Amino acid sequence: MGEAMKDDDLKKLLGQCDVPDLDDRAKERIATLAVGRYRDAERAPKPKPEMPSRSWLAAGFKPAFALAVCVVVIVGQRFLSDRDPNAIATPVTDKYAAAVFAEYRSLFQDELKALVAHNGDVDVVLGGQGAAQRNPLVVIRIEVDGKPVYITAFSGQTIEADIGGKRVTLEILTTTDQGVVLASDEFLLEDGVLHGPEGFNADAHVLETRL
Amino acid sequence: MQTHSDFQLIDLAVNGDEDAFRRLVERHCDLVFKVAFKWCGVKEDAEDIAQDVMMRLADKIRGFEPDSAAFTTWLYRVTINAAKDARRRADSRRDNEGRFASSRAVGSARHGQEERLVQHETIRLLDRLPSKEKEAIFLIFCEGLNHKKAAEIAGCAETTISWRVHSARKKLRQWAKQ
Numbered sequence: 001m002g003e004a005m006k007d008d009d010l011k012k013l014l015g016q017c018d019v020p021d022l023d024d025r026a027k028e029r030i031a032t033l034a035v036g037r038y039r040d041a042e043r044a045p046k047p048k049p050e051m052p053s054r055s056w057l058a059a060g061f062k063p064a065f066a067l068a069v070c071v072v073v074i075v076g077q078r079f080l081s082d083r084d085p086n087a088i089a090t091p092v093t094d095k096y097a098a099a100v101f102a103e104y105r106s107l108f109q110d111e112l113k114a115l116v117a118h119n120g121d122v123d124v125v126l127g128g129q130g131a132a133q134r135n136p137l138v139v140i141r142i143e144v145d146g147k148p149v150y151i152t153a154f155s156g157q158t159i160e161a162d163i164g165g166k167r168v169t170l171e172i173l174t175t176t177d178q179g180v181v182l183a184s185d186e187f188l189l190e191d192g193v194l195h196g197p198e199g200f201n202a203d204a205h206v207l208e209t210r211l
Numbered sequence: 212m213q214t215h216s217d218f219q220l221i222d223l224a225v226n227g228d229e230d231a232f233r234r235l236v237e238r239h240c241d242l243v244f245k246v247a248f249k250w251c252g253v254k255e256d257a258e259d260i261a262q263d264v265m266m267r268l269a270d271k272i273r274g275f276e277p278d279s280a281a282f283t284t285w286l287y288r289v290t291i292n293a294a295k296d297a298r299r300r301a302d303s304r305r306d307n308e309g310r311f312a313s314s315r316a317v318g319s320a321r322h323g324q325e326e327r328l329v330q331h332e333t334i335r336l337l338d339r340l341p342s343k344e345k346e347a348i349f350l351i352f353c354e355g356l357n358h359k360k361a362a363e364i365a366g367c368a369e370t371t372i373s374w375r376v377h378s379a380r381k382k383l384r385q386w387a388k389q
Binding site: 019020021022026027029030031033034035036037038039041042 | 224227229232233236237240241244245248249254258261262265266268269270272273
């Protein structure tokens with residue numbers, strides 16, 4: 001395998017695989033079996049539409065069940081929103097996520113302010129929190145010209161940031177055991193280094209991921 | 212025999228035309244088999260997978276929209292999922308037998324059938340990748356699909372496919388050096 005492992009090399013290499021043809025007997029057997037199944041499915045009785053029950057008990061059950069679900073959801077949300085933000089909570093409500101989010105903001109805002117004051121072109125734009133209910137909060141620290149920049153976002157969220165004087169869009173794909181996976185046309189987080197265009201490289205690593 | 216497009220055959224099969232369904236199966240059986248073979252590297256397993264996929268097609272065809280692109284995507288997805296399932300079953304079987312073979316070559320030797328040996332070292336190397344990365348590499352480089360189509364089959368964002376390809380290539384590069 002070539003050391004460069006370029007796309008063309010890989011394509012060529014994998015394309016070399018010797019793949020046999022499906023022999024006619026096997027094809028015939030598969031087609032016959034599949035057609036048999038197709039025929040059976042055609043003959044299979046269609047499921048009858050569920051008849052509405054007229055019994056008083058059954059009629060009352062569905063609304064009662066729906067009410068019970070609503071109560072559980074409301075109580076559950078209240079319970080989760082009152083919990084210690086340091087605790088693991090799944091799923092989290094937007095309110096809870098916002099609390100955790102605010103905690104991180106307060107944690108880093110002094111450094112952010114100092115950084116912005118020092119270097120006006122560094123800014124971090126925080127987007128919506130729609131993905132918060134299922135994705136962990138991530139905080140990425142990178143260094144630009146030796147100065148720390150914190151990017152706070154949720155997994156699955158797309159964020160925009162001015163990094164090194166250049167406005168970029170980063171999509172945080174997922175969090176893994178190894179850290180945060182970033183996707184961008186121009187930036188790539190690899191081995192703890194954020195690689196960018198024109199030789200831009202910055203140390204980057206996950207400070208913490210939290211639910 | 213009049214040549215129908217996939218679109219026409221699906222439309223006919225959805226409406227109960229048995230002959231159209233048979234032609235659809237015969238037309239795509241080979242593709243499914245080849246995809247399965249490239250994934251698992253064992254001819255007999257690939258035949259089983261092709262059969263499994265075509266049986267599922269028989270169950271599902273009546274719910275299909277006559278859309279050729281969506282049909283191919285569906286075939287790829289079901290084939291790869293069936294291949295993954297087959298692999299999991301094979302691994303589980305090996306575990307149950309107390310064998311810790313990491314490559315199919317060992318598993319194949321268990322059956323004592325020379326033809327079951329993996330035919331290409333590169334494909335064996337792909338086996339070491341995490342399943343989703345293998346899938347991305349497989350769709351892009353073995354099947355020659357673009358990232359958009361691969362993302363549709365894998366059921367994820369295009370950027371996710373790009374990332375998986377990048378990550379897989381990195382691992383392959385490292386292993387190649389070893």
